[in-house]
Amino acid sequence: MEQNAKTYEVHLIANEKLKITGKGDNILWKDAVVLSNFISPWSSENPSRIEFRALWDKNYLFFCFKVYDTNIHIDKKDNSVYSIGNSDRVELFFRPDRSLNPYYCLEMDTEARIMDFIAYPNKKFDYNWNWPENDITVKSSKNDTSFTVEGAISIESLKKFHLIKGDKIETGIFRAKYNSIDNKNFEPTWITWINPKTETPNFHTPTSFGILHLMP
Known part of the structure:
Protein backbone atom coordinates (compact mmCIF):
# COMPACT_ATOMS: atom_id res chain seq x y z
CA MET A 1 0.00 0.00 0.00
CA GLU A 2 1.03 3.60 -0.54
CA GLN A 3 2.25 5.36 2.57
CA ASN A 4 -0.38 7.76 3.93
CA ALA A 5 -2.82 6.57 1.25
CA LYS A 6 -6.24 8.17 1.21
CA THR A 7 -8.88 5.95 2.77
CA TYR A 8 -12.62 5.74 2.19
CA GLU A 9 -14.72 4.04 4.88
CA VAL A 10 -17.20 1.50 3.49
CA HIS A 11 -19.99 1.03 6.02
CA LEU A 12 -21.50 -2.39 6.67
CA ILE A 13 -25.12 -3.18 5.87
CA ALA A 14 -26.22 -5.23 8.84
CA ASN A 15 -29.60 -6.87 8.30
CA GLU A 16 -31.12 -5.51 5.10
CA LYS A 17 -30.54 -6.11 1.41
CA LEU A 18 -29.55 -3.43 -1.08
CA LYS A 19 -31.24 -3.91 -4.45
CA ILE A 20 -29.38 -2.50 -7.44
CA THR A 21 -31.73 -0.46 -9.68
CA GLY A 22 -29.32 1.93 -11.39
CA LYS A 23 -30.95 4.91 -9.68
CA GLY A 24 -29.01 4.89 -6.43
CA ASP A 25 -32.23 5.67 -4.59
CA ASN A 26 -32.26 2.89 -2.00
CA ILE A 27 -32.66 4.31 1.51
CA LEU A 28 -29.57 2.35 2.60
CA TRP A 29 -27.36 4.71 0.60
CA LYS A 30 -28.01 7.43 3.20
CA ASP A 31 -25.64 5.51 5.50
CA ALA A 32 -22.76 5.67 3.03
CA VAL A 33 -19.97 8.21 3.19
CA VAL A 34 -20.15 10.64 0.23
CA LEU A 35 -16.83 10.95 -1.56
CA SER A 36 -16.83 14.06 -3.75
CA ASN A 37 -13.29 15.48 -3.76
CA PHE A 38 -12.48 14.46 -7.33
CA ILE A 39 -9.95 16.43 -9.35
CA SER A 40 -8.49 16.66 -12.83
CA PRO A 41 -4.80 17.35 -12.21
CA TRP A 42 -4.06 17.77 -15.92
CA SER A 43 -6.85 20.25 -16.73
CA SER A 44 -7.47 23.85 -15.69
CA GLU A 45 -11.25 23.32 -15.66
CA ASN A 46 -13.06 22.06 -12.60
CA PRO A 47 -14.95 18.82 -13.31
CA SER A 48 -18.67 18.40 -12.74
CA ARG A 49 -19.50 17.23 -9.24
CA ILE A 50 -19.10 13.49 -8.72
CA GLU A 51 -20.49 11.67 -5.71
CA PHE A 52 -19.17 8.18 -5.02
CA ARG A 53 -20.69 5.93 -2.37
CA ALA A 54 -19.90 2.38 -1.31
CA LEU A 55 -21.43 -0.10 1.14
CA TRP A 56 -20.85 -3.77 1.81
CA ASP A 57 -22.41 -6.82 3.33
CA LYS A 58 -21.14 -10.36 3.77
CA ASN A 59 -21.82 -11.14 0.11
CA TYR A 60 -21.27 -7.97 -1.92
CA LEU A 61 -19.38 -4.72 -2.28
CA SER A 80 -16.85 -3.14 -28.36
CA VAL A 81 -13.97 -2.06 -26.16
CA TYR A 82 -13.35 0.74 -28.67
CA SER A 83 -16.91 2.04 -28.38
CA ILE A 84 -17.04 1.99 -24.58
CA GLY A 85 -13.52 3.43 -24.46
CA ASN A 86 -14.72 6.46 -26.42
CA SER A 87 -17.67 7.19 -24.14
CA ASP A 88 -18.20 9.09 -20.89
CA ARG A 89 -17.68 6.57 -18.13
CA VAL A 90 -16.72 5.87 -14.54
CA GLU A 91 -14.00 3.47 -13.51
CA LEU A 92 -12.89 1.25 -10.64
CA PHE A 93 -9.44 -0.35 -10.59
CA PHE A 94 -8.51 -2.98 -8.01
CA ARG A 95 -5.03 -4.31 -7.24
CA PRO A 96 -3.60 -6.99 -4.93
CA ASP A 97 -0.53 -4.84 -4.31
CA ARG A 98 1.42 -1.89 -5.68
CA SER A 99 3.32 -4.05 -8.19
CA LEU A 100 0.22 -3.91 -10.44
CA ASN A 101 1.08 -7.41 -11.58
CA PRO A 102 -1.77 -7.87 -12.21
CA TYR A 103 -4.59 -5.43 -11.48
CA TYR A 104 -8.24 -5.45 -12.52
CA CYS A 105 -10.15 -2.72 -14.32
CA LEU A 106 -13.88 -2.02 -14.55
CA GLU A 107 -14.89 0.84 -16.85
CA MET A 108 -18.64 1.48 -17.01
CA ASP A 109 -20.46 3.94 -19.24
CA THR A 110 -23.81 5.66 -18.86
CA GLU A 111 -25.56 2.77 -20.62
CA ALA A 112 -24.16 0.33 -18.01
CA ARG A 113 -21.88 -1.26 -20.58
CA ILE A 114 -18.82 -2.73 -18.92
CA MET A 115 -15.28 -2.72 -20.29
CA ASP A 116 -13.61 -5.16 -17.90
CA PHE A 117 -10.06 -6.36 -18.34
CA ILE A 118 -6.99 -7.57 -16.51
CA ALA A 119 -3.91 -5.38 -16.75
CA TYR A 120 -0.19 -5.63 -16.11
CA PRO A 121 2.63 -3.08 -15.68
CA ASN A 122 3.36 -0.65 -18.52
CA LYS A 123 -0.27 -0.62 -19.65
CA VAL A 149 -24.01 4.12 -12.34
CA GLU A 150 -24.74 1.63 -9.57
CA GLY A 151 -23.35 -1.84 -9.07
CA ALA A 152 -22.53 -4.83 -6.90
CA ILE A 153 -19.41 -7.02 -6.93
CA SER A 154 -19.35 -10.31 -5.06
CA ILE A 155 -17.04 -10.55 -2.07
CA GLU A 156 -16.22 -14.07 -3.23
CA SER A 157 -14.74 -12.78 -6.50
CA LEU A 158 -12.77 -10.05 -4.74
CA LYS A 159 -11.26 -12.70 -2.50
CA LYS A 160 -10.61 -15.00 -5.46
CA PHE A 161 -8.47 -12.30 -7.07
CA HIS A 162 -6.70 -11.58 -3.74
CA LEU A 163 -8.11 -8.06 -3.60
CA ILE A 164 -9.24 -8.04 0.04
CA LYS A 165 -6.34 -7.84 2.47
CA GLY A 166 -7.75 -8.03 5.97
CA ASP A 167 -10.45 -5.38 5.71
CA LYS A 168 -8.90 -3.25 2.97
CA ILE A 169 -9.23 -3.11 -0.82
CA GLU A 170 -6.65 -1.07 -2.76
CA THR A 171 -8.77 0.84 -5.26
CA GLY A 172 -8.59 3.54 -7.91
CA ILE A 173 -11.74 5.60 -8.54
CA PHE A 174 -11.90 7.57 -11.78
CA ARG A 175 -14.01 9.23 -14.46
CA ALA A 176 -13.44 9.90 -18.15
CA LYS A 177 -15.32 12.94 -19.52
CA TYR A 178 -15.38 13.47 -23.28
CA ASN A 179 -15.63 17.03 -24.63
CA SER A 180 -16.37 18.06 -28.20
CA ILE A 181 -13.54 19.74 -30.07
CA ASP A 182 -15.30 20.51 -33.35
CA ASN A 183 -18.67 18.71 -33.08
CA LYS A 184 -17.04 15.70 -34.69
CA ASN A 185 -14.06 14.80 -32.59
CA PHE A 186 -13.92 14.44 -28.84
CA GLU A 187 -11.07 14.53 -26.37
CA PRO A 188 -11.14 13.18 -22.81
CA THR A 189 -10.68 14.95 -19.52
CA TRP A 190 -9.36 12.52 -16.93
CA PHE A 203 -4.42 6.10 -13.94
CA HIS A 204 -2.32 2.98 -14.59
CA THR A 205 0.31 3.78 -12.00
CA PRO A 206 0.72 2.76 -8.34
CA THR A 207 0.21 6.33 -7.10
CA SER A 208 -3.37 6.53 -8.39
CA PHE A 209 -4.77 4.08 -5.81
CA GLY A 210 -6.35 4.66 -2.42
CA ILE A 211 -7.97 2.28 0.05
CA LEU A 212 -11.54 1.13 0.59
CA HIS A 213 -11.76 0.20 4.27
CA LEU A 214 -14.50 -2.32 5.00
CA MET A 215 -15.86 -1.22 8.36
CA PRO A 216 -17.19 -3.79 10.85
Whole structure:
Protein backbone atom coordinates (compact mmCIF):
# COMPACT_ATOMS: atom_id res chain seq x y z
CA MET A 1 0.00 0.00 0.00
CA GLU A 2 1.03 3.60 -0.54
CA GLN A 3 2.25 5.36 2.57
CA ASN A 4 -0.38 7.76 3.93
CA ALA A 5 -2.82 6.57 1.25
CA LYS A 6 -6.24 8.17 1.21
CA THR A 7 -8.88 5.95 2.77
CA TYR A 8 -12.62 5.74 2.19
CA GLU A 9 -14.72 4.04 4.88
CA VAL A 10 -17.20 1.50 3.49
CA HIS A 11 -19.99 1.03 6.02
CA LEU A 12 -21.50 -2.39 6.67
CA ILE A 13 -25.12 -3.18 5.87
CA ALA A 14 -26.22 -5.23 8.84
CA ASN A 15 -29.60 -6.87 8.30
CA GLU A 16 -31.12 -5.51 5.10
CA LYS A 17 -30.54 -6.11 1.41
CA LEU A 18 -29.55 -3.43 -1.08
CA LYS A 19 -31.24 -3.91 -4.45
CA ILE A 20 -29.38 -2.50 -7.44
CA THR A 21 -31.73 -0.46 -9.68
CA GLY A 22 -29.32 1.93 -11.39
CA LYS A 23 -30.95 4.91 -9.68
CA GLY A 24 -29.01 4.89 -6.43
CA ASP A 25 -32.23 5.67 -4.59
CA ASN A 26 -32.26 2.89 -2.00
CA ILE A 27 -32.66 4.31 1.51
CA LEU A 28 -29.57 2.35 2.60
CA TRP A 29 -27.36 4.71 0.60
CA LYS A 30 -28.01 7.43 3.20
CA ASP A 31 -25.64 5.51 5.50
CA ALA A 32 -22.76 5.67 3.03
CA VAL A 33 -19.97 8.21 3.19
CA VAL A 34 -20.15 10.64 0.23
CA LEU A 35 -16.83 10.95 -1.56
CA SER A 36 -16.83 14.06 -3.75
CA ASN A 37 -13.29 15.48 -3.76
CA PHE A 38 -12.48 14.46 -7.33
CA ILE A 39 -9.95 16.43 -9.35
CA SER A 40 -8.49 16.66 -12.83
CA PRO A 41 -4.80 17.35 -12.21
CA TRP A 42 -4.06 17.77 -15.92
CA SER A 43 -6.85 20.25 -16.73
CA SER A 44 -7.47 23.85 -15.69
CA GLU A 45 -11.25 23.32 -15.66
CA ASN A 46 -13.06 22.06 -12.60
CA PRO A 47 -14.95 18.82 -13.31
CA SER A 48 -18.67 18.40 -12.74
CA ARG A 49 -19.50 17.23 -9.24
CA ILE A 50 -19.10 13.49 -8.72
CA GLU A 51 -20.49 11.67 -5.71
CA PHE A 52 -19.17 8.18 -5.02
CA ARG A 53 -20.69 5.93 -2.37
CA ALA A 54 -19.90 2.38 -1.31
CA LEU A 55 -21.43 -0.10 1.14
CA TRP A 56 -20.85 -3.77 1.81
CA ASP A 57 -22.41 -6.82 3.33
CA LYS A 58 -21.14 -10.36 3.77
CA ASN A 59 -21.82 -11.14 0.11
CA TYR A 60 -21.27 -7.97 -1.92
CA LEU A 61 -19.38 -4.72 -2.28
CA PHE A 62 -21.88 -2.13 -3.52
CA PHE A 63 -20.91 1.08 -5.30
CA CYS A 64 -22.76 4.08 -6.70
CA PHE A 65 -21.50 6.95 -8.84
CA LYS A 66 -23.71 10.02 -9.26
CA VAL A 67 -22.31 12.52 -11.75
CA TYR A 68 -23.92 15.94 -12.09
CA ASP A 69 -23.51 16.21 -15.84
CA THR A 70 -26.14 15.93 -18.58
CA ASN A 71 -23.88 16.69 -21.55
CA ILE A 72 -23.02 13.04 -22.06
CA HIS A 73 -20.99 11.69 -24.94
CA ILE A 74 -21.53 8.03 -25.78
CA ASP A 75 -20.30 6.05 -28.77
CA LYS A 76 -23.06 3.66 -29.79
CA LYS A 77 -21.46 2.10 -32.86
CA ASP A 78 -21.37 -1.26 -31.09
CA ASN A 79 -20.54 -2.75 -27.71
CA SER A 80 -16.85 -3.14 -28.36
CA VAL A 81 -13.97 -2.06 -26.16
CA TYR A 82 -13.35 0.74 -28.67
CA SER A 83 -16.91 2.04 -28.38
CA ILE A 84 -17.04 1.99 -24.58
CA GLY A 85 -13.52 3.43 -24.46
CA ASN A 86 -14.72 6.46 -26.42
CA SER A 87 -17.67 7.19 -24.14
CA ASP A 88 -18.20 9.09 -20.89
CA ARG A 89 -17.68 6.57 -18.13
CA VAL A 90 -16.72 5.87 -14.54
CA GLU A 91 -14.00 3.47 -13.51
CA LEU A 92 -12.89 1.25 -10.64
CA PHE A 93 -9.44 -0.35 -10.59
CA PHE A 94 -8.51 -2.98 -8.01
CA ARG A 95 -5.03 -4.31 -7.24
CA PRO A 96 -3.60 -6.99 -4.93
CA ASP A 97 -0.53 -4.84 -4.31
CA ARG A 98 1.42 -1.89 -5.68
CA SER A 99 3.32 -4.05 -8.19
CA LEU A 100 0.22 -3.91 -10.44
CA ASN A 101 1.08 -7.41 -11.58
CA PRO A 102 -1.77 -7.87 -12.21
CA TYR A 103 -4.59 -5.43 -11.48
CA TYR A 104 -8.24 -5.45 -12.52
CA CYS A 105 -10.15 -2.72 -14.32
CA LEU A 106 -13.88 -2.02 -14.55
CA GLU A 107 -14.89 0.84 -16.85
CA MET A 108 -18.64 1.48 -17.01
CA ASP A 109 -20.46 3.94 -19.24
CA THR A 110 -23.81 5.66 -18.86
CA GLU A 111 -25.56 2.77 -20.62
CA ALA A 112 -24.16 0.33 -18.01
CA ARG A 113 -21.88 -1.26 -20.58
CA ILE A 114 -18.82 -2.73 -18.92
CA MET A 115 -15.28 -2.72 -20.29
CA ASP A 116 -13.61 -5.16 -17.90
CA PHE A 117 -10.06 -6.36 -18.34
CA ILE A 118 -6.99 -7.57 -16.51
CA ALA A 119 -3.91 -5.38 -16.75
CA TYR A 120 -0.19 -5.63 -16.11
CA PRO A 121 2.63 -3.08 -15.68
CA ASN A 122 3.36 -0.65 -18.52
CA LYS A 123 -0.27 -0.62 -19.65
CA LYS A 124 -0.42 -4.18 -20.89
CA PHE A 125 -4.15 -4.91 -21.14
CA ASP A 126 -5.88 -8.23 -21.76
CA TYR A 127 -9.36 -7.45 -23.06
CA ASN A 128 -10.13 -11.14 -23.48
CA TRP A 129 -10.37 -11.42 -19.71
CA ASN A 130 -13.71 -10.62 -18.06
CA TRP A 131 -14.91 -10.34 -14.51
CA PRO A 132 -17.03 -13.45 -13.88
CA GLU A 133 -20.49 -12.57 -15.16
CA ASN A 134 -22.35 -13.91 -12.14
CA ASP A 135 -20.17 -11.92 -9.77
CA ILE A 136 -20.94 -8.41 -11.00
CA THR A 137 -24.11 -6.38 -11.64
CA VAL A 138 -24.13 -2.86 -13.09
CA LYS A 139 -27.16 -0.69 -13.87
CA SER A 140 -27.51 2.97 -14.80
CA SER A 141 -30.00 5.81 -15.22
CA LYS A 142 -30.17 9.47 -16.27
CA ASN A 143 -32.34 12.39 -15.22
CA ASP A 144 -32.47 16.14 -15.83
CA THR A 145 -29.44 16.89 -13.67
CA SER A 146 -27.21 13.83 -13.51
CA PHE A 147 -26.46 10.25 -14.40
CA THR A 148 -26.01 7.34 -12.01
CA VAL A 149 -24.01 4.12 -12.34
CA GLU A 150 -24.74 1.63 -9.57
CA GLY A 151 -23.35 -1.84 -9.07
CA ALA A 152 -22.53 -4.83 -6.90
CA ILE A 153 -19.41 -7.02 -6.93
CA SER A 154 -19.35 -10.31 -5.06
CA ILE A 155 -17.04 -10.55 -2.07
CA GLU A 156 -16.22 -14.07 -3.23
CA SER A 157 -14.74 -12.78 -6.50
CA LEU A 158 -12.77 -10.05 -4.74
CA LYS A 159 -11.26 -12.70 -2.50
CA LYS A 160 -10.61 -15.00 -5.46
CA PHE A 161 -8.47 -12.30 -7.07
CA HIS A 162 -6.70 -11.58 -3.74
CA LEU A 163 -8.11 -8.06 -3.60
CA ILE A 164 -9.24 -8.04 0.04
CA LYS A 165 -6.34 -7.84 2.47
CA GLY A 166 -7.75 -8.03 5.97
CA ASP A 167 -10.45 -5.38 5.71
CA LYS A 168 -8.90 -3.25 2.97
CA ILE A 169 -9.23 -3.11 -0.82
CA GLU A 170 -6.65 -1.07 -2.76
CA THR A 171 -8.77 0.84 -5.26
CA GLY A 172 -8.59 3.54 -7.91
CA ILE A 173 -11.74 5.60 -8.54
CA PHE A 174 -11.90 7.57 -11.78
CA ARG A 175 -14.01 9.23 -14.46
CA ALA A 176 -13.44 9.90 -18.15
CA LYS A 177 -15.32 12.94 -19.52
CA TYR A 178 -15.38 13.47 -23.28
CA ASN A 179 -15.63 17.03 -24.63
CA SER A 180 -16.37 18.06 -28.20
CA ILE A 181 -13.54 19.74 -30.07
CA ASP A 182 -15.30 20.51 -33.35
CA ASN A 183 -18.67 18.71 -33.08
CA LYS A 184 -17.04 15.70 -34.69
CA ASN A 185 -14.06 14.80 -32.59
CA PHE A 186 -13.92 14.44 -28.84
CA GLU A 187 -11.07 14.53 -26.37
CA PRO A 188 -11.14 13.18 -22.81
CA THR A 189 -10.68 14.95 -19.52
CA TRP A 190 -9.36 12.52 -16.93
CA ILE A 191 -10.74 12.82 -13.40
CA THR A 192 -9.48 11.01 -10.31
CA TRP A 193 -9.91 10.62 -6.56
CA ILE A 194 -6.15 10.43 -5.99
CA ASN A 195 -3.68 12.75 -7.72
CA PRO A 196 -1.06 10.34 -9.07
CA LYS A 197 1.32 13.28 -9.66
CA THR A 198 2.21 12.25 -13.18
CA GLU A 199 3.14 14.75 -15.86
CA THR A 200 0.51 13.45 -18.27
CA PRO A 201 -2.81 11.71 -17.51
CA ASN A 202 -2.18 8.23 -16.16
CA PHE A 203 -4.42 6.10 -13.94
CA HIS A 204 -2.32 2.98 -14.59
CA THR A 205 0.31 3.78 -12.00
CA PRO A 206 0.72 2.76 -8.34
CA THR A 207 0.21 6.33 -7.10
CA SER A 208 -3.37 6.53 -8.39
CA PHE A 209 -4.77 4.08 -5.81
CA GLY A 210 -6.35 4.66 -2.42
CA ILE A 211 -7.97 2.28 0.05
CA LEU A 212 -11.54 1.13 0.59
CA HIS A 213 -11.76 0.20 4.27
CA LEU A 214 -14.50 -2.32 5.00
CA MET A 215 -15.86 -1.22 8.36
CA PRO A 216 -17.19 -3.79 10.85
